Amino acid sequence: xxxxxxxxxxxxxxxxxxxxxxxxxxxxxxxxxxxxxxxxxxxxxxxxxxxxxxxxxxxxxxxxxxxxxxxxxxxxxxxxxxxxxxxxxxxxxxxxxxxxxxxxxxxxxxx
Amino acid sequence: xxxxxxxxxxxxxxxxxxxxxxxxxxxxxxxxxxxxxxxxxxxxxxxxxxxxxxxxxxxxxxxxxxxxxxxxxxxxxxxxxxxxxxxxxxxxxxxxxxxxxxxxxxxxxxxxxx
Numbered sequence: 230x231x232x233x234x235x236x237x238x239x240x241x242x243x244x245x246x247x248x249x250x251x252x253x254x255x256x257x258x259x260x261x262x263x264x265x266x267x268x269x270x271x272x273x274x275x276x277x278x279x280x281x282x283x284x285x286x287x288x289x290x291x292x293x294x295x296x297x298x299x300x301x302x303x304x305x306x307x308x309x310x311x312x313x314x315x316x317x318x319x320x321x322x323x324x325x326x327x328x329x330x331x332x333x334x335x336x337x338x339x340x
Numbered sequence: 341x342x343x344x345x346x347x348x349x350x351x352x353x354x355x356x357x358x359x360x361x362x363x364x365x366x367x368x369x370x371x372x373x374x375x376x377x378x379x380x381x382x383x384x385x386x387x388x389x390x391x392x393x394x395x396x397x398x399x400x401x402x403x404x405x406x407x408x409x410x411x412x413x414x415x416x417x418x419x420x421x422x423x424x425x426x427x428x429x430x431x432x433x434x435x436x437x438x439x440x441x442x443x444x445x446x447x448x449x450x451x452x453x454x
Contacts, residue, residue, distance in 0.1 A: 330386075
């Protein structure tokens with residue numbers, strides 16, 4: 230089975246800190262995605278990547294950046310964390326045309 | 341732009357009763373459609389997917405969904421609810437293109453009463 234691993238389940242960071250969320254998949258998937266999940270809003274796409282060093286903005290990229298230096302790893306960066314970025318962050322990977330495999334999520338609290 | 345609407349953010353059923361979770365999509369072309377389930381403090385798990393083969397799709401845990409093009413719907417059903425079905429369910433649609441972006445609905449939280 231494809232495994233998508235997110236490095237942290239829970240994180241607490243201070244306002245203004247630079248935060249790195251790491252995601253690794255083990256199935257050579259081209260596509261990787263970062264979503265944030267908030268109650269009543271469902272999943273909203275932050276960024277996605279369809280190849281190494283290739284990235285595209287999703288629906289809510291403001292305040293975030295990403296890095297994909299290797300095919301298996303897709304990192305989400307909060308340049309200067311703010312309290313409105315407190316959320317559940319979900320990473321996913323897929324082949325084109327197939328469903329996503331999700332990681333277990335990182336619940337980030339910014340204080 | 342494609343959109344996915346899930347009618348009812350909370351649904352409550354009795355154990356043994358029919359489960360019906362509604363999903364409608366907005367797309368000019370038949371999309372790829374998915375249902376995912378999320379248990380507390382976990383990621384999303386694929387329940388089933390429609391990719392233009394059969395219109396009735398069977399998934400895991402006894403769930404199935406029927407694609408109805410005329411109604412632009414992809415409702416999720418299960419004949420008899422079990423306590424372990426209590427979770428949040430998300431419908432998603434994609435165009436099946438190379439980038440494989442999915443648009444998710446806002447989710448339906450299913451409660452199962454004993």
